[in-house]
Amino acid sequence: MKDAVVIGGGPSGLAAASELAKKQYEIKLLERNDELGGLLQQCIHEGFGTILFDESLSGPEFADVFIEKVDDAGVEVELNTYVKSVEKKDDHFEILTVTGEGVQNISARSLVYAIGCRERNRFEIKIGGTRPAGVYTAGTVQRLVNLYGILPGKDPIIVGGGDVGLIVARHLHLEGVDSLMMVYPEEFFSGLPRNAQQCILDFDIPYKPRTTVKRIIGEKKVEAVELVEVDENWAPIEGTEETYGCDSVILSVGLIPYSEKVEELGAVIDPRTGGPEVNEFFETSVDGVFSVGNLVQIFDYVDDAVKMSFVAAEGVDDYLKGAGRKRDEPVRLKPGKNVRSIVPQRIAHESEGKIKIFFRPGLEKENAKVDIRSEGRVLKSFKKRYIRPSTLEELEVSRGVIGGKKEVVVDVR
Amino acid sequence: MSDDVKEVLCVRCPKGCRLKLLLGEEVAVKGHECRLGEEYGKKEATDPERVVPSTVKIMDARWPRLPVRSERAVPLVKVEEVIEELRGLEVEAPVKKGDVIVENVAETSVDMIAERDMEREA
Numbered sequence: 001m002k003d004a005v006v007i008g009g010g011p012s013g014l015a016a017a018s019e020l021a022k023k024q025y026e027i028k029l030l031e032r033n034d035e036l037g038g039l040l041q042q043c044i045h046e047g048f049g050t051i052l053f054d055e056s057l058s059g060p061e062f063a064d065v066f067i068e069k070v071d072d073a074g075v076e077v078e079l080n081t082y083v084k085s086v087e088k089k090d091d092h093f094e095i096l097t098v099t100g101e102g103v104q105n106i107s108a109r110s111l112v113y114a115i116g117c118r119e120r121n122r123f124e125i126k127i128g129g130t131r132p133a134g135v136y137t138a139g140t141v142q143r144l145v146n147l148y149g150i151l152p153g154k155d156p157i158i159v160g161g162g163d164v165g166l167i168v169a170r171h172l173h174l175e176g177v178d179s180l181m182m183v184y185p186e187e188f189f190s191g192l193p194r195n196a197q198q199c200i201l202d203f204d205i206p207y208k209p210r211t212t213v214k215r216i217i218g219e220k221k222v223e224a225v226e227l228v229e230v231d232e233n234w235a236p237i238e239g240t241e242e243t244y245g246c247d248s249v250i251l252s253v254g255l256i257p258y259s260e261k262v263e264e265l266g267a268v269i270d271p272r273t274g275g276p277e278v279n280e281f282f283e284t285s286v287d288g289v290f291s292v293g294n295l296v297q298i299f300d301y302v303d304d305a306v307k308m309s310f311v312a313a314e315g316v317d318d319y320l321k322g323a324g325r326k327r328d329e330p331v332r333l334k335p336g337k338n339v340r341s342i343v344p345q346r347i348a349h350e351s352e353g354k355i356k357i358f359f360r361p362g363l364e365k366e367n368a369k370v371d372i373r374s375e376g377r378v379l380k381s382f383k384k385r386y387i388r389p390s391t392l393e394e395l396e397v398s399r400g401v402i403g404g405k406k407e408v409v410v411d412v413r
Numbered sequence: 414m415s416d417d418v419k420e421v422l423c424v425r426c427p428k429g430c431r432l433k434l435l436l437g438e439e440v441a442v443k444g445h446e447c448r449l450g451e452e453y454g455k456k457e458a459t460d461p462e463r464v465v466p467s468t469v470k471i472m473d474a475r476w477p478r479l480p481v482r483s484e485r486a487v488p489l490v491k492v493e494e495v496i497e498e499l500r501g502l503e504v505e506a507p508v509k510k511g512d513v514i515v516e517n518v519a520e521t522s523v524d525m526i527a528e529r530d531m532e533r534e535a
Contacts, residue, residue, distance in 0.1 A: 044528060060529035147478055149470065176500075193429025194424035202492075386426055
């Protein structure tokens with residue numbers, strides 16, 4: 001019987017596993033792929049670690065820090081292992097895995113899901129047209145270019161101005177595509193300014209704001225796309241259609257937590273984040289089942305995700321010790337005015353410590369005021385210099401502020 | 414357009430002010446809304462630098478490509494030259510993280526280093 005099984009060997013899973021093993025628990029880490037590090041192994045640009053280490057590392061370098069920690073802490077790692085199903089028993093979980101050697105059963109007292117997210121596809125954003133070869137998601141292209149040295153085409157178009165798209169644009173430009181174009185529906189790039197500047201503007205890569213792809217043209221392979229301008233609500237403006245010749249379409253149109261597995265176990269899913277609802281220690285609504293990283297919400301910085309894995313490890317520790325008093329009724333945290341989503345969704349414990357609250361703003365605003373309120377009364381206010389929907393915001397609150405409340409709302413004004 | 418005006422995006426906070434840099438003996442920054450923006454603009458006007466990430470071909474390893482980066486930032490104008498120098502380069506596994514793959518790349522006095530270990534595989 002393991003004390004905890006961590007599912008997923010990306011940065012969040014590695015951090016949770018090493019932290020727990022350091023506390024002398026018997027930990028097993030299961031990874032579907034044939035190496036650890038997750039998405040970071042294909043993120044070869046730098047900029048990771050600036051919050052945690054005050055140093056700018058590349059993805060593989062950042063991953064290596066935590067792979068070493070997992071090694072040193074004595075975590076049992078199983079690669080090429082797929083979790084087929086998990087069953088909740090009275091006081092433990094039964095995990096059925098499939099590996100190259102066959103089917104295997106593992107028992108664990110607690111579970112940490114760290115299985116990340118997936119990319120949205122063309123059908124989710126309703127791009128019409130034919131279904132030729134040459135339509136990729138940005139993460140797939142990043143993998144092809146950086147691990148295999150394969151370019152998706154000679155003149156690709158990138159749809160979406162988020163961070164993955166921006167970073168892939170720079171790789172494609174530098175690795176030698178003939179021409180490149182980026183279109184996105186916002187008024188300006190939605191990724192971090194740093195990426196917009198250093199990936200697109202530095203190299204004069206052409207881009208069209210307020211534009212999207214209406215349909216893909218081509219029988220066997222992509223031959224062109226039909227572009228259309230959109231208004232501020234992203235509704236296509238009739239009569240602005242134009243054909244743009246290209247041999248591949250790369251979609252960078254958002255990430256979705258991969259929450260089907262925890263949902264099967266009975267965890268409540270928050271439709272706003274797309275991930276499981278969690279308490280302040282990242283425990284889902286199923287006792288003993290924790291979830292970390294991009295499975296909970298899409299983090300902007302891996303540093304923040306990893307920091308939250310440390311918090312989750314404390315929660316697992318309490319769970320295994322039977323320590324940590326839970327409230328009879330959790331305090332519900334709800335997104336209020338101009339807030340799209342909030343994590344954690346509930347505060348379940350009665351302990352000292354401060355609580356980190358993440359929220360995604362619903363609007364772009366300078367000198368924004370963030371209020372935490374309950375039953376019409378403002379409990380605490382924060383000032384934020386500049387907020388926008390593409391940047392996740394963080395608040396730190398002492399428990400005293402929200403203790404004893406039933407429901408607490410976060411507003412932005 | 415005259416080339417003594419350069420437009421850049423400030424990267425010092427999520428707002429991303431669009432700065433106009435008026436180049437000349439004394440650089441003037443416009444469009445910034447705080448001191449950080451002015452500082453950043455001046456640096457970008459006189460001496461923009463970037464860390465360069467790329468990959469090189471690697472033989473007998475788990476993956477066909479080895480990720481590499483410049484150990485420090487190099488002048489922005491040198492970025493494409495750095496990439497050019499990596500083209501066609503081939504290394505052989507095993508490689509250790511931090512190994513120098515190209516010394517003094519594109520005469521920048523900066524080395525290109527391996528971002529990760531890559532063990533030898535048959």
